[in-house]
Amino acid sequence: MSETTKHLSAGETGNLSRLARARETYKENKFAYLMVLPTVLYLLLLVWFPWMQGLVMSFFNWPLFGPKTFIGLDNYTYLISWEVFRQSLVATLIYGTQTIGHLLLGTIMALIVWKQKRFVGVVSIIFLIPYVIPPLVTGTLFSYLLNPNVGPFFELMTEWGILAKPVYWLSDDFSAIAVVTLVGVWTWAPLVFLLVISALEGIPKQYYEVAEVFGANVWERFRYITFPQIKTTLLIALIIRIIWNLGKVSQPFVMTRGGPGYSTSMLGVLIYRLAWIQTDFGLAFATGVILSVISLVFISLFVYKFEQEEGEVSIA
Amino acid sequence: MSTRTRILSDSNITFMDVIRWAITVIVSVIVFLPVLYAFSVSLRPRSEVFGPVHLIPYEPTIEPYLSFFADSSTYLVNSLLVATGVSMLILLIAIPGAYAFGRLEFKGRKGLFYAIVMIVLVPEVMLIVPVAQIVRWLHLFDTIAGLWLALLIGGMPIAIWILRDNFMRLPPNAEEAAMVYGCTQFSAFRKVVLPLATPAIITVAFLSFLSAWTEFLFTNMLSTPGGGWTAIVVLFSLMNPDHSPNWPLLMAASFIVSLPPIVFYGLIRRTLQEALNF
Numbered sequence: 001m002s003e004t005t006k007h008l009s010a011g012e013t014g015n016l017s018r019l020a021r022a023r024e025t026y027k028e029n030k031f032a033y034l035m036v037l038p039t040v041l042y043l044l045l046l047v048w049f050p051w052m053q054g055l056v057m058s059f060f061n062w063p064l065f066g067p068k069t070f071i072g073l074d075n076y077t078y079l080i081s082w083e084v085f086r087q088s089l090v091a092t093l094i095y096g097t098q099t100i101g102h103l104l105l106g107t108i109m110a111l112i113v114w115k116q117k118r119f120v121g122v123v124s125i126i127f128l129i130p131y132v133i134p135p136l137v138t139g140t141l142f143s144y145l146l147n148p149n150v151g152p153f154f155e156l157m158t159e160w161g162i163l164a165k166p167v168y169w170l171s172d173d174f175s176a177i178a179v180v181t182l183v184g185v186w187t188w189a190p191l192v193f194l195l196v197i198s199a200l201e202g203i204p205k206q207y208y209e210v211a212e213v214f215g216a217n218v219w220e221r222f223r224y225i226t227f228p229q230i231k232t233t234l235l236i237a238l239i240i241r242i243i244w245n246l247g248k249v250s251q252p253f254v255m256t257r258g259g260p261g262y263s264t265s266m267l268g269v270l271i272y273r274l275a276w277i278q279t280d281f282g283l284a285f286a287t288g289v290i291l292s293v294i295s296l297v298f299i300s301l302f303v304y305k306f307e308q309e310e311g312e313v314s315i316a
Numbered sequence: 317m318s319t320r321t322r323i324l325s326d327s328n329i330t331f332m333d334v335i336r337w338a339i340t341v342i343v344s345v346i347v348f349l350p351v352l353y354a355f356s357v358s359l360r361p362r363s364e365v366f367g368p369v370h371l372i373p374y375e376p377t378i379e380p381y382l383s384f385f386a387d388s389s390t391y392l393v394n395s396l397l398v399a400t401g402v403s404m405l406i407l408l409i410a411i412p413g414a415y416a417f418g419r420l421e422f423k424g425r426k427g428l429f430y431a432i433v434m435i436v437l438v439p440e441v442m443l444i445v446p447v448a449q450i451v452r453w454l455h456l457f458d459t460i461a462g463l464w465l466a467l468l469i470g471g472m473p474i475a476i477w478i479l480r481d482n483f484m485r486l487p488p489n490a491e492e493a494a495m496v497y498g499c500t501q502f503s504a505f506r507k508v509v510l511p512l513a514t515p516a517i518i519t520v521a522f523l524s525f526l527s528a529w530t531e532f533l534f535t536n537m538l539s540t541p542g543g544g545w546t547a548i549v550v551l552f553s554l555m556n557p558d559h560s561p562n563w564p565l566l567m568a569a570s571f572i573v574s575l576p577p578i579v580f581y582g583l584i585r586r587t588l589q590e591a592l593n594f
Contacts, residue, residue: 035412050449129351201589272533275441
């Protein structure tokens with residue numbers, strides 16, 4: 001009897017001191033917690049709570065006007081064996097290759113503008129035009145320019161004899177995905193340009209003066225000074241682009257609406273079509289969870305790299 | 317070849333300069349010509365869309381612009397209200413949050429910060445249905461305020477990230493110095509740190525404005541033509557694959573929709589480059 005009381009009181013004091021400690025922590029950090037409170041509310045109410053809801057709903061069969069029924073992993077097993085889903089994965093992969101174009105073109109553009117002595121302002125404004133115009137708008141512009149019937153591009157190509165006849169890319173699987181991918185390169189290479197040029201302008205000029213003294217040539221200067229300085233930026237750009245390619249799909253959607261068939265339905269577009277055109281929310285959410293898991297891989301890379309960079313900064 | 321190089325280097329222009337200019341011109345053409353041609357189409361009557369390729373319209377007209385303004389001025393105003401509101405809200409939430417992440421010590425700082433970075437992993441499309449439910453539950457469906465709530469989501473992570481990065485780069489003892497002179501923790505933040513972070517704040521305001529102005533999937537699902545529709549949704553609806561679109565009108569609409577972000581960007585270009593230097 002006495003032993004239990006002792007035990008209880010010990011537990012109580014343990015709780016008390018924990019509470020006291022919590023109160024202490026709160027007092028010490030009160031200002032910080034108040035400042036961070038709106039962010040936390042935003043996170044919980046607008047992101048994680050809805051996402052959890054989506055996760056739960058991916059285990060249900062949920063037609064628009066029908067009752068919701070729990071079906072376990074059925075949505076997932078259905079997706080895995082569904083031809084359309086496989087097609088969508090392939091489209092996601094092909095669409096993702098545009099990132100190579102973003103990095104190459106963006107870096108070249110940045111290196112050029114950085115070395116330019118005249119017209120730097122004009123040139124960098126021109127280079128950034130595609131980034132500043134909304135992606136849905138540029139999608140609309142290219143839908144016209146590349147329209148095989150009325151657009152100027154194929155008109156010129158046939159006139160100059162480069163193509164025998166216009167490519168009706170809206171009704172051909174392969175050319176449809178090729179076109180939206182190339183338009184993606186055009187649209188987002190400038191973002192990489194912006195990030196890289198910002199990094200380049202942060203490199204101290206003395207580095208190059210020293211290199212010149214030691215007789216380093218163009219390639220050596222790039223390899224040993226420029227590249228190490230923009231490496232982190234390039235990696236950040238790479239990961240941001242991969243993640244956004246997965247999630248931000250309004251441009252390809254306005255150009256093809258995911259067609260012909262499902263050939264340009266990247267996972268993001270597929271979710272949208274499943275939810276809003278087929279109104280099969282359970283299946284849409286299951287696709288969303290899979291897309292989240294794929295993104296998670298790249299996000300982890302991002303966080304890892306970010307931590308590393310943080311370390312470097314604090315050392316320097 | 318070698319003589320040419322020598323001649324060029326005599327006038328202080330190297331071979332590399334020539335290549336550089338050649339690439340500059342080619343890239344500029346690839347980037348600029350499509351936009352220029354589309355602009356030319358936006359100044360044509362509908363009948364002039366067909367026929368041979370020409371850059372200067374035969375019968376230039378601003379009719380497409382007038383007609384888009386006449387039909388969609390409400391939606392343009394909506395766009396402006398939505399984007400400005402989202403931008404303000406993001407600043408209100410992200411500035412104190414990023415300040416805490418960047419310059420204050422507290423328990424759970426790292427975990428929370430990564431919880432925010434992780435948001436980028438959530439495909440926006442997946443949030444639409446649950447968020448639409450929340451918005452309906454608050455009786456904000458098809459209102460500007462409902463769109464504010466929903467469009468906050470996409471712009472926030474990058475806002476917090478940029479602001480935090482900038483706050484961290486400020487001199488480490490700025491607040492302490494201010495507090496020695498009688499500032500409280502909050503007034504040190506307001507009077508010393510905030511002014512120093514102005515470039516980052518302007519950058520975030522722009523990026524948030526841009527993200528809300530261009531957001532389409534959420535807006536399309538949370539509003540109707542009678543209520544909160546924004547200009548970008550109108551543009552999407554004009555691109556109806558079942559009809560042959562009115563291309564000059566579409567091009568004019570495209571340029572009208574692009575103009576506010578372009579002007580905003582032009583005003584703050586220098587600041588943007590400064591703040592984005594990671």
